[in-house]
Amino acid sequence: MNVSGTLIPVEHDVVIIGGGPAGLAAAVRLHKLGIRDIVVLEREKEPGGILRQCIHDGFGLTRFGESLSGPEYAARFIDEAKTMGITVRTDMSVLEITPERVITAASKDGLFTMKARSVILAMGCRERTREAIRIPGTRPAGVYTAGVAQAYINLKNIMVGRKIVILGSGDIGLIMARRFTLEGALVSAVFEVLPYPSGLPRNIEQCLLDFDIPLFLGHTVTEIHGKDRLEGVTVSRVDDSLQPIPGSETYYECDTLILSVGLIPENELSEKAGVLLAPRTKGPSVDEYCQTSVPGIFAAGNVLQVHDLVDFVSAEAETLAESVSRYLRDKDLPESSIPIETSRDISYTVPCRIGGNTDWILSLRVKEPRKNIRIELIREGKVIKSRKFRKALPAEMIRIPVSARETTGSGPITVVIRDE
Amino acid sequence: MQKIYDVIIIGAGVIGSAVARELSRYTLSIAVLEKEADVVSGTSGRNSAVLHAGFNNKPGTLMAKYCVEGNLGFDQAAKDLDVPFRRTGKLVVGFDEDDYHGLESLKSQGDRNGCPGLELIDAARIAGLAPGIGGHFALYSPMTGILDSFLYTIALAENAQKNGAEFFLNQNVTGIGKKDENYTVRTDTASFTGRWIINCAGLYSDRIANMLGISEYTIYPCRGEYFILDKKLAPLLPMPAYPVPNAKSGGLGIHLTPTVDGTILIGPSAEYIDDRDDYSSTRPVMDLLLEDGARIFPALSPNAVIRSYSGIRPKLSGKNKGGYADFVIEERDTSPRTIHLIGIESPGLTASLPIAREVVSRIAQWENLKENPGFDPTRRGIVRFRDLPREKQRERIAADPNYGEIICRCETVTKAEILEAIHNPLGVCTFSGIKVRTRAMMGRCQGGYCQTRIAGMIMEEKGLEPEEIIASGKGSNLFVGRLRDS
Numbered sequence: 028m029n030v031s032g033t034l035i036p037v038e039h040d041v042v043i044i045g046g047g048p049a050g051l052a053a054a055v056r057l058h059k060l061g062i063r064d065i066v067v068l069e070r071e072k073e074p075g076g077i078l079r080q081c082i083h084d085g086f087g088l089t090r091f092g093e094s095l096s097g098p099e100y101a102a103r104f105i106d107e108a109k110t111m112g113i114t115v116r117t118d119m120s121v122l123e124i125t126p127e128r129v130i131t132a133a134s135k136d137g138l139f140t141m142k143a144r145s146v147i148l149a150m151g152c153r154e155r156t157r158e159a160i161r162i163p164g165t166r167p168a169g170v171y172t173a174g175v176a177q178a179y180i181n182l183k184n185i186m187v188g189r190k191i192v193i194l195g196s197g198d199i200g201l202i203m204a205r206r207f208t209l210e211g212a213l214v215s216a217v218f219e220v221l222p223y224p225s226g227l228p229r230n231i232e233q234c235l236l237d238f239d240i241p242l243f244l245g246h247t248v249t250e251i252h253g254k255d256r257l258e259g260v261t262v263s264r265v266d267d268s269l270q271p272i273p274g275s276e277t278y279y280e281c282d283t284l285i286l287s288v289g290l291i292p293e294n295e296l297s298e299k300a301g302v303l304l305a306p307r308t309k310g311p312s313v314d315e316y317c318q319t320s321v322p323g324i325f326a327a328g329n330v331l332q333v334h335d336l337v338d339f340v341s342a343e344a345e346t347l348a349e350s351v352s353r354y355l356r357d358k359d360l361p362e363s364s365i366p367i368e369t370s371r372d373i374s375y376t377v378p379c380r381i382g383g384n385t386d387w388i389l390s391l392r393v394k395e396p397r398k399n400i401r402i403e404l405i406r407e408g409k410v411i412k413s414r415k416f417r418k419a420l421p422a423e424m425i426r427i428p429v430s431a432r433e434t435t436g437s438g439p440i441t442v443v444i445r446d447e
Numbered sequence: 448m449q450k451i452y453d454v455i456i457i458g459a460g461v462i463g464s465a466v467a468r469e470l471s472r473y474t475l476s477i478a479v480l481e482k483e484a485d486v487v488s489g490t491s492g493r494n495s496a497v498l499h500a501g502f503n504n505k506p507g508t509l510m511a512k513y514c515v516e517g518n519l520g521f522d523q524a525a526k527d528l529d530v531p532f533r534r535t536g537k538l539v540v541g542f543d544e545d546d547y548h549g550l551e552s553l554k555s556q557g558d559r560n561g562c563p564g565l566e567l568i569d570a571a572r573i574a575g576l577a578p579g580i581g582g583h584f585a586l587y588s589p590m591t592g593i594l595d596s597f598l599y600t601i602a603l604a605e606n607a608q609k610n611g612a613e614f615f616l617n618q619n620v621t622g623i624g625k626k627d628e629n630y631t632v633r634t635d636t637a638s639f640t641g642r643w644i645i646n647c648a649g650l651y652s653d654r655i656a657n658m659l660g661i662s663e664y665t666i667y668p669c670r671g672e673y674f675i676l677d678k679k680l681a682p683l684l685p686m687p688a689y690p691v692p693n694a695k696s697g698g699l700g701i702h703l704t705p706t707v708d709g710t711i712l713i714g715p716s717a718e719y720i721d722d723r724d725d726y727s728s729t730r731p732v733m734d735l736l737l738e739d740g741a742r743i744f745p746a747l748s749p750n751a752v753i754r755s756y757s758g759i760r761p762k763l764s765g766k767n768k769g770g771y772a773d774f775v776i777e778e779r780d781t782s783p784r785t786i787h788l789i790g791i792e793s794p795g796l797t798a799s800l801p802i803a804r805e806v807v808s809r810i811a812q813w814e815n816l817k818e819n820p821g822f823d824p825t826r827r828g829i830v831r832f833r834d835l836p837r838e839k840q841r842e843r844i845a846a847d848p849n850y851g852e853i854i855c856r857c858e859t860v861t862k863a864e865i866l867e868a869i870h871n872p873l874g875v876c877t878f879s880g881i882k883v884r885t886r887a888m889m890g891r892c893q894g895g896y897c898q899t900r901i902a903g904m905i906m907e908e909k910g911l912e913p914e915e916i917i918a919s920g921k922g923s924n925l926f927v928g929r930l931r932d933s
C-alpha cells in the first residue's frame with residue numbers, strides 16, 4: 028500500500044470492499060486457492076460486519092452443524108484470515124471505485140489509491156427506514172430501525188425504550204422482539220402488512236411464540252403520534268392490495284417503534300464504478316461467476332441479494348472466489364449471454380444471466396408461500412432441471428445447483444413454478 | 448443588578464438572526480431569545496430553500512421590494528457568510544391557455560418589480576434548460592437561486608454572535624412587562640431586561656405582539672408538506688420548476704426544487720391547520736405530492752423518496768381569503784421602542800436582510816447608532832470534506848487525522864466535521880443540530896450506519912449520559928439509559 032500523498036497506485040490481485048461475512052469468506056477461499064495478494068478494506072475498527080452486533084445464536088447450523096453466535100461465526104473466518112496472514116485494513120472507508128478498478132479510500136493515515144486486478148464488492152446492505160415506506164404522522168424521537176436498535180443495545184450498551192411496538196416481521200425485528208423482552212421492555216405486538224411473515228419460521232417460534240408476543244398479519248402502522256418523544260402509533264388492518272381499511276384503526280401506546288421492513292443492498296460505490304443493478308434485487312446484475320457488468324468487478328453476499336442465512340453468504344462468496352481465481356489465471360471469464368427469465372410468482376433470481384459452461388447455483392425467492400411445488404428450468408420448451416419442494420416461503424432463499432451438463436440447448440432459460 | 452440590553456430580539460429564525468446580525472454592526476448590546484434548542488427550528492428551515500426573484504409579489508408591496516433587494520444582494524451575503532448558494536434560474540411551467548395568461552401577468556408583474564431577465568420561453572427552450580421538466584411553455588427567471596436555508600440562518604446567528612450578540616436558546620417567552628424605560632421579558636426559566644424589543648417570533652409573532660398590547664393581528668398557520676428525493680435524480684432537474692400559482696391558494700403550488708446538496712424537494716402543499724406546532728405529514732398529501740410532482744417532473748418515482756418534512760407558513764391571510772397579505776413591520780406609540788415583524792412568510796428568507804436593515808433604520812430614527820469598530824461581516828462554516836478536491840482532502844487528513852475517519856457514509860461526513868458541529872459556537876447539542884450543520888444522518892440510510900457512533904461522540908465530548916441526548920428539543924430524548932453499569 029502506498030504512502031499518503033503518493034499518486035501512483037499500488038497494484039493488488041484482489042481488493043475486497045467490506046470485511047463482513049462475504050468479504051472474509053471470499054478472502055479465505057482465495058488464499059486457499061493460492062492467491063496471496065489480497066487486501067480487505069473494512070470501514071469499522073474490527074472486521075465481522077453486521078455479525079458483530081448479532082449476539083444471538085443460530086448461525087452456522089448449515090455450514091458447521093452447530094449453533095454459533097454472530098461474533099463466533101465471524102471469528103472462525105477472522106481467525107483463519109489472520110493465520111493465513113491476509114491483510115485486513117480496518118478503519119478505512121472506500122470513497123470511490125472507478126470502472127478501471129482504481130480504488131480511493133480514506134483512513135486516519137491519509138488517502139490511499141490502489142489499482143486492483145479484481146474487485147470484490149462485499150458491502151452488505153442497509154435497512155429501509157420509516158421514510159422509505161412513508162409512514163404519516165409526526166417525527167418524534169423513538170422510531171428506530173431494528174438494526175440500529177440492535178447496535179445501540181448490543182454494541183453501545185444503550186437502551187432505546189421501554190414500551191415497544193414492532194412493524195415488520197423481518198428476522199432482525201423478530202430477534203429484537205426477544206432481545207427487548209429479555210432486557211425487561213414490554214413488546215406489545217409485531218405487525219406485518221403482508222398476510223404471511225417475512226422472517227424465518229424458527230424465529231417466529233423462538234422469538235415471538237416462546238415469549239407470548241402477538242403477531243398480527245395484514246396490519247400496518249398508519250400514523251405516528253407524539254411531538255418530542257413517540258407517544259403511540261395507530262395501526263390499521265389492510266385489504267388485499269395492502270391498503271389500510273378505514274375504520275379498522277387501533278391506537279397502541281408506546282415510546283418506541285421498531286421497524287423491520289426490508290433491506291436494500293448498499294450499491295452506491297458499485298454504481299459509481301459503472302456496475303449495472305438488477306431492478307428486482309437492487310443488487311448488481313451478475314452472471315454465474317458473480318461477475319458484474321464491469322469486467323473484473325465481482326459481488327457476493329447481501330450487496331448482491333439479501334440473504335436469510337449467513338451460511339449461504341459464505342457459500343456464495345466462496346463460489347465467487349473460485350471465479351475470481353479463474354479470472355486472475357485466465358485474465359478473462361467466458362462470456363455469459365444466456366438470460367434467465369422467470370414467471371411472475373418468482374421475486375427474483377441470481378444470477379440474471381449465465382454462460383452455461385460451468386456448474387452453477389440458481390438462487391431465487393418465491394413471491395408468496397407455496398406448498399407442494401416443482402421449480403423447473405425450461406429451455407427451448409424442454410425441462411432441463413426440476414426440483415420438488417414440499418413448502419416454499421418468501422422468507423427462505425431457495426438454492427438449486429445446476430450442472431453444466433444440464434444446461435443444454437440454446438436461447439434463454441425460463442424458471443417457473445408448477446403445482447404438484 | 449440584571450444586565451440591561453439595548454435590544455432584545457425574540458425569535459432566532461432567519462429574521463431574528465438577520466436582525467441580530469445587522470444590529471451587531473453597531474455598538475449595541477443584543478440578546479436573542481429562542482424557544483427551541485437551536486436557531487432555525489421553525490419556518491426558516493422548513494421551506495423550499497429558494498432565493499426568489501420577486502415576480503410573485505404585487506408591485507408596491509414590501510414583499511416585492513425586499514424580495515428583489517434581497518435577491519440582488521445575496522451573492523455578497525453568501526460570500527461573506529460562507530453559505531452554500533447557486534443562482535440556478537427557475538422555470539414556472541404552463542400547460543394550457545389559462546396558464547399562458549397567468550405567466551404573462553407574472554412576467555409583467557416581475558418586470559414592474561424590477562426582476563431582471565424574465566422571459567417567456569417555449570418547450571424547446573425548456574428542454575434545453577432542464578430536460579427532465581414537462582410543460583409546453585414557461586416563464587424563465589435567471590436570477591432565482593437555491594441556498595442552504597439552515598446554514599444561512601446559522602451563519603447569520605454565528606456572525607451576529609461573533610460581533611457581540613448573545614444567543615439564549617430554550618427560552619420560551621411567557622410574558623413582557625414594562626418598567627420606566629425598560630422592558631422585562633420573562634421566559635419559562637429566566638428574565639431579560641432591555642430597552643428595545645424586536646418581535647421576530649414568526650408563527651408566534653401575533654402572541655408576542657399581544658403581550659405588548661397589539662391585538663388585531665392573527666397568524667393563520669398554513670402547513671406545507673414536502674418529500675426529499677434521492678440524489679440520483681438530480682441531473683434531470685438543474686433548476687426549480689413551479690406550476691402557475693393559483694391566486695386563492697396559500698402557497699405557490701407544489702413544485703420541484705433542487706437543493707445545494709444535490710437532493711430534490713417536492714412540495715409544499717398548502718393546508719390551513721389549527722396547531723402551530725403540528726409538523727405532521729399526512730397520507731392524502733403524501734399521495735398528492737407524488738401525483739402533482741410527476742406532472743411537472745415525469746421521472747419522479749415513489750422509490751426515490753428518502754425523507755419527508757413539513758413547514759408552517761405564518762400567514763396573515765386566513766383560509767377564506769387565501770393569497771398573500773403583505774409583511775407587517777410595525778411600531779406603536781403605545782409601546783415605544785418595540786418593532787413587530789408579523790406575517791413574514793414567503794419570500795421572507797430572500798427578504799431577510801433588507802427586512803433587517805429596515806429594522807436598523809427604524810431604530811436609527813430614535814437612537815444615535817455608533818458603528819461597531821470591531822464588526823467583521825464574515826463567518827466561515829464547517830469545511831465539507833466531500834466537496835474538496837482529492838489533493839485538499841489529503842492535506843486535511845495530514846493536518847488532522849479525524850478528516851480521514853468517515854462517519855456518515857451516505858454523505859461522506861468525517862469525524863472532524865462532526866466534532867466541529869458538536870462544539871458549534873452557539874452551543875447547540877442535538878442530533879438535528881449536527882444534521883443541519885454537517886448533513887450527517889441526512890442521506891439515504893437516514894443515520895442507520897452512523898447515528899450510533901455520533902451518539903457515542905456526543906456522550907464522550909460533552910460528558911453526557913445516554914438519557915441526556917436529545918433529537919431536537921426538550922423532551923425529544925433518544926434513549927432511556929444504559930443497559931448495564933459500564
